[in-house]
Amino acid sequence: MMHNSDLQEFLDHTAAELEVPGAIVGIVDGDREIIATTGIADTATGAAVSERTLFQIGSTSKTLTGTVAMRLIEDGDLDLEARIVDLLPSFRLADEHALDALRVRHLLTHSGGFLGDADERPGWNDDALARNVDDYADLPQFFAPGTIASYSNAGIRVLGRVIEVVTGEAFEQAVRRIVIDPLGMADTFYFPWEVIARPHAVGHVRGEDGAPVPLAQWPLTRDINPEGGVVSSVGDQLRYARFHLRGESAGPAPVSEATRRRMQEPQLTAGPPVDAIGFPWLLAHHGPARIVMHGGNIADTQLSEFVLAPDQDLAITVLTNSAGGKALGTRAIDWCFQNLRGISKTRPTARLAPPEALDGAVGTYDAGQWHYDVARAGDALEVTMVLREDIAALGVPPRPMMRLRVRSDGALVTDDDTAVGRLLAPGEGGPELLHLGLRAVRRR
Template identity: 50%
Template sequence: MADLNPLQSLLDSEAKSLHVPGAAVGVLVDGVEHVLTTGVTSVDAPAPVTGDTLFQIGSTTKTVTATVVMHLVERGRLDLDGRVRQYLPGFRLADERAADELAIRHLLTHTGGFLGDIDDGESWDTTALADSIGTYDQLPQLFPPGALASYNNAGFRLLGRVIEVVCGEPYEDVVRRVVLEPLGMGSSFFFPWEAATRSHAVGHAVREDGPRVAHTWGLFRDCMAEGGLASSVRDQLRYAAFHLGASGEEPVGAATRELMQAEHVRVGAPWTGIGLPWLLEERAGVRLVTHGGNIGNLQLSTFVLAPERGFAVTTLTNSAPGKALGALVTDWCLEHLLDARPQAVRLALREPSPEYAGSYDAGQWTFEVDESLTARFVLRPELAAAGVEGMPDMPLALVEGSDDVTIAADPQRVVGRFLRDDAGEVAFLHLGGRAARRVR
């Protein structure tokens, strides 16, 4: 059996150093599940994190939504290449041709082409999802469906509505019936009133004097299909085991699981490709099938499968530095459990150019890029006022011979790129998987 005592030591020390109040890690290796925890659910009302503590997993929920979609595809109730309007006849986008061409596959692969980060509602009504979809004719169409992958939360909101219409019941009820109950995920919930009666982590904002509880749930009902699930690390291991093929044919069969994990769209950094809708990477020759989540920079998660090795690791955390903690945990596991230690690389860099300086609009925020290539993350004022946490400035550097960018202080890998229009002018900043349109 794998010795995970060194990982527990790393988890304890790094969580404290990074100001992550609490975290839970699940590892599946050699057919054995391991659960490691550290810290507390809340600095205001400290209770120890356990393997049953609920965390908001954020966008890993998209893979659950996709599992429901593929369940319906298997049963002939959805067509992967069917047009959205086949299921939602009144659906509209700002671009009529795009609305007519948009297919289920585009939504699963983040290639819908319309603005992906949009405003949330403030309702827990059963009509919240339908009401949100009714505003999609106001979203800018950045490129035609299928032309480019750009991470799209709004597309998964739309998939949630398709599920509701096809099944004739609320999205959350379908997920419970199709995924959660068959997999024995009895500690996974969508609604805050369900989590409130169980041990659950709360999000924290990290200030100069340490983590402080953020008094917000962070989501409303229209966001459930894109990121609304709260789950325990034990349930996440059950979910991982299913997608590794260790627990039967429900909710989807082996061929469908493999199809979901295959590359359907090739992209540049931060991933090598996109599945349905898994984010694909490779580390030292090991193929990784991944996702992760971020609820307002307050609760962050990672979820990594190595299908050919029967391996999984997930990290659930309750503050923004949890992203870094999750990366450290994943790296340790890959190196020590799979012998997959990437070799150090230093990319050749070139001097910054004024042509890249400008403002790049991602919808809910902009990247303000100066002539030195530092990208400043600027939240819309109403989001900042609502308590959404921002991100620190990101000093970037250009990679020699390309429009690719890397982190200036640590140029080991490409993290994004500038994209040009047909006239050769810089038109987008593709960073964090999203294409932010240049507006100045």
């Protein structure tokens, strides 16, 4: 049996190697719970990370939003096939046909087709969501709703506004009533004033001397709460995991057993690095193990992972406070599967497409808040992610250039054969659209 000291040794070593100031790994291993913490929450104060330290979990927040929506569907207050324009009469999209076709189902499965990374609007008033989604007529429509899956913060934001209208409550109150309080998640919050008096992690960027420097701002606004606003402890993340993994709940279950399982079933085929989209879980495999997952990234300064392996009775959450947390999360998940279940991640050896297949992908692709410059480099593509100037000015560190090869099935793979995207077929919008980072992005 794996001992807590083994996990602690792994976490201490890996966090130090990747220069992550502070991190937590939490595990549901059948009936037992394992937690390890390391490092410091804020290099400015030296406060140690503890089990009570709150972290911004980022996009795993979407699954709480999805759970609330599925409860409303279960109760008959909302319908998967309801038109969004009927629920939100003032809502508009740039494409009238897309507006007419857009359904609740498309929001839950990241298939609305409009630009998925819309800008935030400053402010913490109760009208924050309403003000934001009123501007969606300015978003370009990349594809017809339901055509393909393309990760959409903007779509989940609309779903949050739908929840407000259907329940007659502020979004955060609806989530608290339906999910947070019934699961006994007493250390889970949406508002900075709830967090500030409690021990919490601060995101870090690399300073000029290479040392981690605290990010001197709160990088969230209220309108993004549905897609990324949750701040939570490892204990609460494990409570949430035990519900979606095993159906355990301190109070009335947020959704029924049938709905909980339905959320984890494939609804729409996706593209690497996932297999499919659930409601709205991301579905994939770790070796032979089926996994239901999410994770989050707040300005490349607080990164998290959240993985359920239902058939293995295993759940893992990783919470970190710097960009190195992405690699730490990947290694921690690999370590847990190997040491707790003897399962290794397998990657098929890449059979490469002919070199001419690369030429059609060359160009600049717009994702709204950033763009990808894609160039040919011999038998590979060099992809550079360039943040919009105002986004970079927030302190978000630049991403390293990626070297990607094209597999014979169209998948874009790194040198270690990790699939991170795919070339789209003409019927899906390719080559004018490229699927990378879970998103379909459009060539300029």
